[in-house]
Amino acid sequence: MTVGATSVRARRAADRAALADRARWLAETLGIVAVAGALVLAFGLTSSQFLLAENVRNIFVQISVVGVAAIGETLVMLAGGLDLSVGSVVLLSEVISADLTATHHLAWPVALLAALGAAGGIGLLNGVLVGVVGIEPILATLGTLLVAAGLGQLILGLRYLQVGNPVFNDLAVKNVLFNLPIMVVVMLALYALAAFVVRMTAFGRMVYAVGGNRRAARLSGLSLVGVTVGVYVVAGVLSGVAGFLNVAQTGLVSQNDGMGMEFQAIIAALVGGLSVTAGGVGRVERTLLGALIVGMMTNYQTIKGIDPSFQQAFLGGLLVAAILADRLLRGRQ
Amino acid sequence: MTSNVPLLRISGLTKRFPGTLALDGVDLSVDRGRVHGLVGENGAGKSTLLKILAGDYQPSAGRIELDGDEVHVGTPRRAHELGIGIVYQELSLLTNLSVAHNISLGSEPTSGLAIDERALVETARRVLDRMGVAIDPEQKVGKIPLAERQLVEIAKVLTLRQPRLLIFDEPTAALGQADVERLFRIIEALRDEGVAIIFVSHRYREVLRICDKATVLRNGRVVAEVACAETSVEHLVELTLGERVAAAFRRQWRSERPGEPVLELFGLEVGSRVRGVDLTVRRGEIVSICGLLGSGQSHLARAVAGDAPDVAGTIRVKGVEAIPRSPRHALRLGVALITENRQEEGLFPDMPVRANITIASLARVAAGRILRLIDPRRERRLAAEAAAATGIAQKALGRRVRLLSGGNQQKSLLARWLMRRADVLVLIEPTRGVDVGAKLEIYRELEELARRGAGVLVVSTDILETMALSDRVVVLYQGRVAGVFDPRIATEQDLLLAMQGTLPRVEAVT
Numbered sequence: 001m002t003v004g005a006t007s008v009r010a011r012r013a014a015d016r017a018a019l020a021d022r023a024r025w026l027a028e029t030l031g032i033v034a035v036a037g038a039l040v041l042a043f044g045l046t047s048s049q050f051l052l053a054e055n056v057r058n059i060f061v062q063i064s065v066v067g068v069a070a071i072g073e074t075l076v077m078l079a080g081g082l083d084l085s086v087g088s089v090v091l092l093s094e095v096i097s098a099d100l101t102a103t104h105h106l107a108w109p110v111a112l113l114a115a116l117g118a119a120g121g122i123g124l125l126n127g128v129l130v131g132v133v134g135i136e137p138i139l140a141t142l143g144t145l146l147v148a149a150g151l152g153q154l155i156l157g158l159r160y161l162q163v164g165n166p167v168f169n170d171l172a173v174k175n176v177l178f179n180l181p182i183m184v185v186v187m188l189a190l191y192a193l194a195a196f197v198v199r200m201t202a203f204g205r206m207v208y209a210v211g212g213n214r215r216a217a218r219l220s221g222l223s224l225v226g227v228t229v230g231v232y233v234v235a236g237v238l239s240g241v242a243g244f245l246n247v248a249q250t251g252l253v254s255q256n257d258g259m260g261m262e263f264q265a266i267i268a269a270l271v272g273g274l275s276v277t278a279g280g281v282g283r284v285e286r287t288l289l290g291a292l293i294v295g296m297m298t299n300y301q302t303i304k305g306i307d308p309s310f311q312q313a314f315l316g317g318l319l320v321a322a323i324l325a326d327r328l329l330r331g332r333q
Numbered sequence: 334m335t336s337n338v339p340l341l342r343i344s345g346l347t348k349r350f351p352g353t354l355a356l357d358g359v360d361l362s363v364d365r366g367r368v369h370g371l372v373g374e375n376g377a378g379k380s381t382l383l384k385i386l387a388g389d390y391q392p393s394a395g396r397i398e399l400d401g402d403e404v405h406v407g408t409p410r411r412a413h414e415l416g417i418g419i420v421y422q423e424l425s426l427l428t429n430l431s432v433a434h435n436i437s438l439g440s441e442p443t444s445g446l447a448i449d450e451r452a453l454v455e456t457a458r459r460v461l462d463r464m465g466v467a468i469d470p471e472q473k474v475g476k477i478p479l480a481e482r483q484l485v486e487i488a489k490v491l492t493l494r495q496p497r498l499l500i501f502d503e504p505t506a507a508l509g510q511a512d513v514e515r516l517f518r519i520i521e522a523l524r525d526e527g528v529a530i531i532f533v534s535h536r537y538r539e540v541l542r543i544c545d546k547a548t549v550l551r552n553g554r555v556v557a558e559v560a561c562a563e564t565s566v567e568h569l570v571e572l573t574l575g576e577r578v579a580a581a582f583r584r585q586w587r588s589e590r591p592g593e594p595v596l597e598l599f600g601l602e603v604g605s606r607v608r609g610v611d612l613t614v615r616r617g618e619i620v621s622i623c624g625l626l627g628s629g630q631s632h633l634a635r636a637v638a639g640d641a642p643d644v645a646g647t648i649r650v651k652g653v654e655a656i657p658r659s660p661r662h663a664l665r666l667g668v669a670l671i672t673e674n675r676q677e678e679g680l681f682p683d684m685p686v687r688a689n690i691t692i693a694s695l696a697r698v699a700a701g702r703i704l705r706l707i708d709p710r711r712e713r714r715l716a717a718e719a720a721a722a723t724g725i726a727q728k729a730l731g732r733r734v735r736l737l738s739g740g741n742q743q744k745s746l747l748a749r750w751l752m753r754r755a756d757v758l759v760l761i762e763p764t765r766g767v768d769v770g771a772k773l774e775i776y777r778e779l780e781e782l783a784r785r786g787a788g789v790l791v792v793s794t795d796i797l798e799t800m801a802l803s804d805r806v807v808v809l810y811q812g813r814v815a816g817v818f819d820p821r822i823a824t825e826q827d828l829l830l831a832m833q834g835t836l837p838r839v840e841a842v843t
Contacts, residue, residue, distance in 0.1 A: 021732065021733060021736055197704070200709075201705050201706055202707060205688060205692065206692075208688075209681050209684065209692050212682065212683055212684060213677070213678075213681050213682070216678055217692075218659070218660055219638075219670055219678055220660075220749070221665075221693055222693075223661060280681065280683055280684070281683050
């Protein structure tokens with residue numbers, strides 16, 4: 001009798017806890033959507049330009065490069081790592097694709113493949129340094145940041161590269177969907193693909209497992225090396241894609257391209273609710289919202305004519321705020 | 334000198350945790366210049382009592398007096414100020430720092446802003462001299478042998494301004510005979526200086542050798558206080574055992590005739606912890622390994638599952654000879670491991686129970702070579718089957734595993750390996766932190782796994798658990814097999830005595 005009663009009570013308590021957990025999860029997701037919505041409202045009310053179709057299109061174009069890079073960063077962070085080499089890989093990819101098309105007059109698909117190959121190569125190096133050699137991600141990718149940046153600048157030399165190739169131009173200009181150009185559609189498609197892979201494939205499951213608990217993943221027979229190398233290679237390739245898109249957007253490659261993009265990608269992921277201290281929690285598609293929030297803030301500041309230096313400081317502040325929010329949320333659990 | 338007041342007097346100390354009463358009105362007093370033993374099985378409440386004295390836990394009720402004054406320990410820092418020091422069983426030293434740095438950790442002497450290195454070394458030397466041990470204070474801790482690290486651990490406690498009460502928590506678990514003697518001389522010296530000492534140990538012979546009195550805890554209560562000069566190991570064993578839950582478990586199924594061997598060990602060595610063990614586990618068998626803490630049992634378990642370095646000898650799984658290089662390799666051979674650290678080594682806390690079950694069998698739920706798409710319907714069905722077989726409620730499958738009780742978390746891990754169809758399941762302390770009802774269910778599940786043809790190897794320090802659960806009990810003492818018992822014939826006393834290294838008759842079972 002009493003045993004039955006206590007177990008019923010225990011079960012009710014467990015049900016309540018599960019319900020509370022659901023509610024919290026929902027609140028987290030809705031929270032990010034609400035923040036984005038509030039920003040749209042606030043910016044729209046205080047700026048007559050902000051909600052114009054042309055400006056909305058601009059925001060999407062502006063975030064598409066960082067947005068693509070942030071997908072890779074998200075995967076790496078989900079698996080419990082960090083990739084600081086994103087920006088340099090973007091530069092390297094830009095230089096290679098621009099140099100091959102503009103200087104060597106090769107067809108753009110060849111240039112794209114070469115750029116992605118080099119980017120994937122840096123990713124592979126990251127994966128080996130972290131997964132096989134066992135170097136801290138932050139240090140290993142700091143090293144490859146310098147390697148990739150050095151290589152890119154070596155090829156580029158002290159010049160600018162101007163790209164006149166119409167295909168590049170089309171990527172940024174030609175509208176294919178709701179007034180949005182190809183590069184934005186590419187970004188959205190990549191998010192959809194990443195969200196699918198993370199949810200529906202064995203690889204995605206293993207990424208969450210390795211990020212969630214490395215020891216347990218090892219004892220469950222997962223290949224830590226395989227997953228680690230995998231996410232860094234994917235991140236490298238996606239940074240390569242981002243570089244290719246950036247050439248399209250600007251039509252120009254210069255030495256400072258890609259600089260600091262890793263931080264924008266990390267900020268997007270963090271604002272989207274990922275954790276720097278612990279992997280295994282978070283959603284790829286929330287990073288898109290994170291990138292959108294950051295993009296809207298930057299766009300709004302530009303419209304209002306705020307000094308770019310201040311914008312950078314503001315981004316830094318946002319990074320710290322996102323980390324603090326993460327600490328507080330995790331600490332509560 | 335108020336010598337008739339005991340240094341430490343605890344009365345009515347109670348500690349409640351959600352669902353359990355860890356301490357239930359414990360009374361204990363220790364005089365100055367005396368060594369007081371504290372014995373009892375795992376879960377009897379010893380650690381809880383220690384943690385309260387160390388300031389890690391707050392008691393739910395009761396009174397602690399030091400020198401006749403009521404004190405509230407509150408924090409570890411306060412414990413320090415009160416002169417209470419604890420030498421922990423798990424070494425808490427930083428191996429990359431010098432002995433001297435470790436000894437003064439957190440209270441380094443300073444000159445200006447910098448640490449005064451000379452004073453640091455001086456302090457360490459003074460304390461080590463006082464203990465009569467020759468350890469170079471400037472050596473890195475990582476470079477000195479384990480037994481000496483234990484001494485450094487003690488030295489650390491002796492830097493207390495005025496140690497009044499020192500607690501030794503299983504201090505001899507990792508020590509050899511000569512080192513134990515050295516430790517005892519130090520304890521005796523401290524005792525003679527008037528320090529009150531609490532000595533916690535499973536090694537009853539040592540308790541009788543060093544202690545004046547001993548308190549026996551069982552299920553959070555004091556069952557006896559004995560004078561060590563007037564008691565025996567056998568009597569202590571009887572007192573600690575009493576009657577408990579595991580005795581309520583009766584095997585319902587046993588393999589009629591022994592199946593083929595799934596796991597065979599010949600002359601297995603793991604570092605210096607396991608020294609030449611032969612062992613066979615057959616299909617349908619549950620074999621337990623027991624021994625005192627540090628007798629090599631968990632090293633053996635981890636070696637079999639590919640999670641230990643320095644393994645030598647022969648391991649055969651289903652007749653295939655191989656020393657598993659990694660857990661992944663062991664799993665391919667057919668050996669799965671559930672360790673005593675569910676949180677750190679078993680669960681993916683933020684993943685749903687379902688994904689926690691299927692994570693080790695993704696090949697069975699995913700199709701395709703490159704993308705390896707998960708078939709959600711297949712995953713649901715297979716996870717539901719495994720959950721049903723291990724008694725996990727179906728509606729729990731979608732919940733994050735961190736929300737489950739300890740018992741249900743353990744069942745999720747069983748379901749993981751059931752789904753993987755492991756041939757050999759190795760478990761270390763499978764019912765630690767699990768409540769009574771769930772304990773019996775877990776025994777039932779293990780029996781069921783054996784019935785389905787797995788070989789089950791259980792490492793446990795709970796004697797009654799091994800007695801009730803297994804077909805065979807192998808007792809290890811200092812890394813060697815001290816006896817093999819048939820639990821239907823042997824008594825608990827037989828096992829306990831074998832664990833103490835005082836070998837009774839050996840029931841050979843093959």
